[in-house]
Amino acid sequence: MRARSARRVRVRCTGSPYHGCRAARSEGRVPSSGRVIPPPTDLTLPRAGVPTLRAALSAALKRLAQDLGRLPLASLSPDARATLTHVLRATKAELAREPGRVFGVLRRPNVGAALRVLRERADDAIARQLAATLAVELAAAGAELPALRFEGLPSEIVCLGARRALPGGDATLARGEWRGRAILDHPSPFTEIEGGIVLAEVDDNPLSMLEAHPDKLGNAIDLGGRDAEAWADALREALGLIAEHTPALRETIALLVHQIVPVGYDAEQHLSASYREALGTLYLTLHPSPLTMAEALIHETQHNVLNAVFELDPLLENAFSPLFSSPVRPDPRPLHGVLLAVHAFLPVAELHRRMAEAGHPLSKTPEFARRVERVREGNREGAAVLLENAAPTAIGRALLDEIARLV
Numbered sequence: 001m002r003a004r005s006a007r008r009v010r011v012r013c014t015g016s017p018y019h020g021c022r023a024a025r026s027e028g029r030v031p032s033s034g035r036v037i038p039p040p041t042d043l044t045l046p047r048a049g050v051p052t053l054r055a056a057l058s059a060a061l062k063r064l065a066q067d068l069g070r071l072p073l074a075s076l077s078p079d080a081r082a083t084l085t086h087v088l089r090a091t092k093a094e095l096a097r098e099p100g101r102v103f104g105v106l107r108r109p110n111v112g113a114a115l116r117v118l119r120e121r122a123d124d125a126i127a128r129q130l131a132a133t134l135a136v137e138l139a140a141a142g143a144e145l146p147a148l149r150f151e152g153l154p155s156e157i158v159c160l161g162a163r164r165a166l167p168g169g170d171a172t173l174a175r176g177e178w179r180g181r182a183i184l185d186h187p188s189p190f191t192e193i194e195g196g197i198v199l200a201e202v203d204d205n206p207l208s209m210l211e212a213h214p215d216k217l218g219n220a221i222d223l224g225g226r227d228a229e230a231w232a233d234a235l236r237e238a239l240g241l242i243a244e245h246t247p248a249l250r251e252t253i254a255l256l257v258h259q260i261v262p263v264g265y266d267a268e269q270h271l272s273a274s275y276r277e278a279l280g281t282l283y284l285t286l287h288p289s290p291l292t293m294a295e296a297l298i299h300e301t302q303h304n305v306l307n308a309v310f311e312l313d314p315l316l317e318n319a320f321s322p323l324f325s326s327p328v329r330p331d332p333r334p335l336h337g338v339l340l341a342v343h344a345f346l347p348v349a350e351l352h353r354r355m356a357e358a359g360h361p362l363s364k365t366p367e368f369a370r371r372v373e374r375v376r377e378g379n380r381e382g383a384a385v386l387l388e389n390a391a392p393t394a395i396g397r398a399l400l401d402e403i404a405r406l407v
Helices: 051-067 080-099 099-106 110-121 125-138 230-246 247-256 290-310 335-358 364-387 394-406
Strands: 010-014 148-159 163-172 188-192 197-200 259-263 268-271 279-285
Touching: 051 099, 051 110, 051 247, 051 290, 080 099, 080 125, 080 148, 099 110, 099 125, 110 125, 125 148, 125 163, 125 197, 188 230, 197 230, 230 247, 230 259, 230 279, 230 335, 247 290, 247 335, 259 268, 268 290, 279 290, 290 335, 335 364, 335 394, 364 394
Parallel strands: 010 268, 197 259, 259 279
Antiparallel strands: 148 163, 188 197, 268 279
16 A cells, blocks of 8 residues: 555544434334343454454344334325335335345445334435335345335436346336336446445435434535545545554444435535435545545444444433433534444554554554544543443443443
């Protein structure tokens, strides 16, 4: 890897107002006992093979499959309800025949985001989007579905499994063909990065423009004047840095991340985002430093780790009030946000430590030393707020114990 000098950079993390809070606030929907998964010891710094995360993700997907039967269909319009009901019936039949195929489709963030949003509120547009997306993903995965007709779809339907974007509006899906053309004959707005992760120049996340961070206005797709291959090259370099020094974190990325959505270029600061509903999608700006990009990848992937756990357990009983100072945000945050920050930056600190131990050229600059201290100080401050004020669940207590050991 060619060494580049580390530059002064502000790393800001953003997300939707619902980032991690909807399921955690829904009493009776999210278990709060330690029985869903064993009390974790490696959700912050994973062990090789990431066994705890694999167990959590498996349980979260089982919940999502159950949610197929718990959607608010009665609150939809008759047309939207009929369309989605038809697709859900076909999906449940496929689940009985080929459960692995259906679970593979449910893992895709374009399916999961629409499903998680719809389970919380009835919305005809999202119901139609979910019906079409679920159907084309199943068809692309090899499922034999009955002929289906869709009306009033958004302008594009994303098929992440086939790496395609299909025209929306009114459409038919029959014999694996969308509007009479094979799915693979439609254009691909994706660029392969590595290991199944793609750069996505299309995004159907219904929450992508909702913004909680005061320094940011949503997550519109923007290559920042660079081409897609330049983005892919920069992300490969950052992933290589992670794999070289923290291989278990690279395993975490491989397990969770499906797509990265570009949201601009900025040489002075870095802005990134993820959404609890869109598990598997990262929103990143491009920065010239591979270390900054590696930090952002780790940071947002760690949010995805907790987002998977939030499908099962709220972790904190007092997650959303009162508000506290955050080590990485200019605005006061609930303990939920402080937990997200500390959980994200402790692995960043571990990357720094291992790079320094290995004598990596990037670790020998004055700015690297300043960055290391800023991250350590933020982790200490955030952990102190958490450990003093949190009222954890059983799983949350195990996570806080791990954080206390690592700070």
